[in-house]
Amino acid sequence: MNEELKKPELDSLAKKAQVSDLSFFYGAKQALKSINLTVYDRKVTALIGPSGCGKSTFLRCFNRMHDLYPGNRYQGEIRLYPDDVNLLAPEIDPIEVRMRLSMVFQKPNPFPKSIFENVAYGLRIRGERSRSVLIDRVEEALKGAALWNEVKDRLEDVATTLSGGQQQRLCIARALACDPELLLFDEPTSALDPIATASIEELIHELREKITILIVTHNMQQAARVSDFTAYMYLGDLVEFGWTDDVFFRPRQKQTEDYITGRFG
Amino acid sequence: MNISEHLSKQFDADLTGLRSRVVEMGGLVDEQFSLAIEALATGKTLVADQVIANDAAVNGLEVRIDDACAHVIARRQPAASDLRMVLGVSKIVSELERIGDKARKIARLTRKVHEDVARDSGAWLSDLQQLAGRARYMLRDALNAFVRSDLETAVSVLRRNRDFAGDTSGASKQLVLRMCQEPTAVPALLDMLSITRAVDRVADHAANIAEHIVYIVRGTDVRHATLEQIEKEALR
Numbered sequence: 001m002n003e004e005l006k007k008p009e010l011d012s013l014a015k016k017a018q019v020s021d022l023s024f025f026y027g028a029k030q031a032l033k034s035i036n037l038t039v040y041d042r043k044v045t046a047l048i049g050p051s052g053c054g055k056s057t058f059l060r061c062f063n064r065m066h067d068l069y070p071g072n073r074y075q076g077e078i079r080l081y082p083d084d085v086n087l088l089a090p091e092i093d094p095i096e097v098r099m100r101l102s103m104v105f106q107k108p109n110p111f112p113k114s115i116f117e118n119v120a121y122g123l124r125i126r127g128e129r130s131r132s133v134l135i136d137r138v139e140e141a142l143k144g145a146a147l148w149n150e151v152k153d154r155l156e157d158v159a160t161t162l163s164g165g166q167q168q169r170l171c172i173a174r175a176l177a178c179d180p181e182l183l184l185f186d187e188p189t190s191a192l193d194p195i196a197t198a199s200i201e202e203l204i205h206e207l208r209e210k211i212t213i214l215i216v217t218h219n220m221q222q223a224a225r226v227s228d229f230t231a232y233m234y235l236g237d238l239v240e241f242g243w244t245d246d247v248f249f250r251p252r253q254k255q256t257e258d259y260i261t262g263r264f265g
Numbered sequence: 266m267n268i269s270e271h272l273s274k275q276f277d278a279d280l281t282g283l284r285s286r287v288v289e290m291g292g293l294v295d296e297q298f299s300l301a302i303e304a305l306a307t308g309k310t311l312v313a314d315q316v317i318a319n320d321a322a323v324n325g326l327e328v329r330i331d332d333a334c335a336h337v338i339a340r341r342q343p344a345a346s347d348l349r350m351v352l353g354v355s356k357i358v359s360e361l362e363r364i365g366d367k368a369r370k371i372a373r374l375t376r377k378v379h380e381d382v383a384r385d386s387g388a389w390l391s392d393l394q395q396l397a398g399r400a401r402y403m404l405r406d407a408l409n410a411f412v413r414s415d416l417e418t419a420v421s422v423l424r425r426n427r428d429f430a431g432d433t434s435g436a437s438k439q440l441v442l443r444m445c446q447e448p449t450a451v452p453a454l455l456d457m458l459s460i461t462r463a464v465d466r467v468a469d470h471a472a473n474i475a476e477h478i479v480y481i482v483r484g485t486d487v488r489h490a491t492l493e494q495i496e497k498e499a500l501r
Contacts, residue, residue: 221342248344250484260344262271 007243014041015081016182016212017062022076022088024057024066031057033236034076039182041081044204044213046227046244048220050264053233055216059184062087062214063101064094080181099126102175103184107191108167110159110174115142115151118159118170122178137177145173146203165196172203176211183207185215189222201226220260224248232256279337280347283330283354284412287361290326291408294361295401297323297368298467302397304372305460306390308379316372323365330358346481353481357411360470360477364404367463367470374456381453389457392436397464399429403471410475414482416499419475423492426472433465 017039024032032054039045047055057066064087066072078087080100087097102122110118119138120128128134138155142148147169151162159170168188175183185204189197204213204226217223223230223244230247232240232255240247240256251257258264271277297316304313334355337343343351403422410418440458444451479487479499487495 220344224344249348251345257345258269261347262273262276263269264272 007245010038010040013043015039016041016043017081017087018077018079020077020079022058022061022074022078024054024061024075025073026057027071031236032061035238037231037238037241039212039214040229041212042208042210043228044208044215044226045229045231046223047214047216047231047233048218048223048259049233049239050259051218052235054236055231055233056186058233059103059186059214059216062182062184063098063103064088065103067094099178100180101182101184102178102180103186104168104171104175104188106187108164108171110162110167110170113159114156115159115162115170116155119173119177122174126178138173141173141177142170144176144207145169146199146206147173163196165192165199168192168196168200169203172200176207180211183211183213185213185217187216187218190218197222220248232259234259273341276341276347279333279341280350283333283337283351286326286330286333287354287357288408288412290323290330290358290361291404291411293319293323293326294364294368295404295408297365298371298397298404299401301368301371301375302394302464305375305379306394308375310376310379313372313375317369320365320369323362327358327362331355346484349481349484353477356477356480357474360473364467364470367467370463371460374460378453378456378460381450381457389436389440393461393464396429396433396436396461397467399425400464400468400471403429403468404474407471407474407478410478411481414478416479416482419478420496420499422475423472423495426468426475427492429468430465433461433468436461437465 015038019035019037019039022032022035023030035058047058049055060066061074062078066074074088076088079085080087085092111121113121116138119141120134123134123137128137139148139152142151147166150166151157151170159167162170168191172183172188189200192200201222204215207213208228215223215227227244229241230244231238232247232251232253234255240251240253242252246252247256248260251260271280297319300312301316304310304316334351337351338348341347403425406418407422409415410422437458440454440461444454447454473488476487476495479485479495483498485498487498490498
């Protein structure tokens with residue numbers, strides 16, 4: 001084995017979350033089947049699989065988005081570390097969960113407000129009133145999202161005047177402003193052109209120094225480029241989980257091999 | 266190995282095209298080597314000239330197949346077994362090209378040494394023909410193993426190469442011994458030594474191809490592993 005490609009033992013890595021026996025039901029329909037998966041701290045984990053495999057459903061369990069619709073049901077646990085709290089426990093307020101995790105969606109969804117107010121929004125609803133604190137945090141978040149240099153002179157402009165790629169980075173800045181422990185990306189570049197996609201991927205690469213990231217993507221090359229770990233899902237099952245290098249070069253399961261080589265029917 | 270088809274038929278066609286060109290190049294190289302040995306044994310310089318001229322076709326195939334590999338990578342971004350196949354093909358064609366070079370080398374030396382070889386008792390030539398026959402079988406088996414992703418056969422090529430190296434080394438020692446006994450024949454004996462080594466290298470390249478097949482099928486680079494380690498990895 002090439003020494004440069006040697007990976008640390010999984011046991012030596014810190015965990016950010018542990019998913020145990022997670023099943024999820026849309027009414028009577030079971031969408032996730034007893035998933036077990038470790039999310040490692042300050043690593044990027046990509047979720048791949050064909051449409052309907054449950055990868056977005058899985059991602060949305062983390063911030064309890066399914067609670068917004070009646071008839072949905074969770075089984076199992078998602079324990080968040082370091083405090084070891086089960087995000088799915090009924091006594092846990094979903095709003096509290098969403099305070100710790102941020103999500104970025106497929107299509108950029110800036111609020112119809114100024115660039116500044118978009119980023120400051122989460123801080124304001126958390127009760128931050130100090131203008132100087134807000135200014136500092138907005139600047140920090142926009143820098144973190146690699147957008148500051150492009151917008152620093154037009155912070156009061158309406159966010160929708162930005163390009164698609166800039167809007168998506170604005171949404172990332174909005175998420176970063178709240179200092180999330182876990183960043184959830186649901187196909188964050190599927191509506192963007194290759195240049196904007198490259199800038200988001202570069203950003204993900206930089207963010208993983210500080211934040212744990214879970215990303216759902218249909219683009220397998222993107223999963224290969226940006227992630228440390230890859231999970232392949234099919235029909236609600238987790239088929240394979242491992243280091244991205246291994247999954248894309250020498251997958252253990254034939255199902256994974258068929259999917260990533262484009263043989264999946 | 267995965268034998269099911271891609272959703273993209275064109276991708277299947279690209280990969281099948283790569284594999285068949287390797288087989289085509291393997292066949293050409295095998296013929297070149299066989300003709301070179303025939304020229305040496307019979308002294309037919311026209312055959313030797315043909316081998317030398319045909320080497321350009323071998324080199325051309327190497328360049329074309331490598332170019333096709335680069336295009337598949339650029340256009341298809343292959344992963345897993347497909348990626349290993351493309352990388353493996355590129356390595357295998359390098360081995361084949363070097364076998365082609367050895368055939369050309371033997372053909373060139375044939376023109377120089379044939380009279381000396383003819384004067385020889387014939388023992389060296391008959392040993393060499395026998396060794397060359399074994400090297401050809403190893404090459405053919407390696408190519409068959411490639412076509413069928415057959416690790417058993419690939420490992421058998423590696424096993425045979427270990428014995429083969431001992432036998433060619435014995436033949437070379439005989440020549441060195443003769444150099445001491447027949448100082449005037451040293452120039453011819455040195456050329457015969459070069460030919461013996463070229464045959465030994467052909468078997469080595471066949472063995473390298475077998476190692477690349479293990480890489481393609483298993484995803485493990487066994488180039489610097491022991492035979493025992495390779496057997497363990499390939500036949501698990």
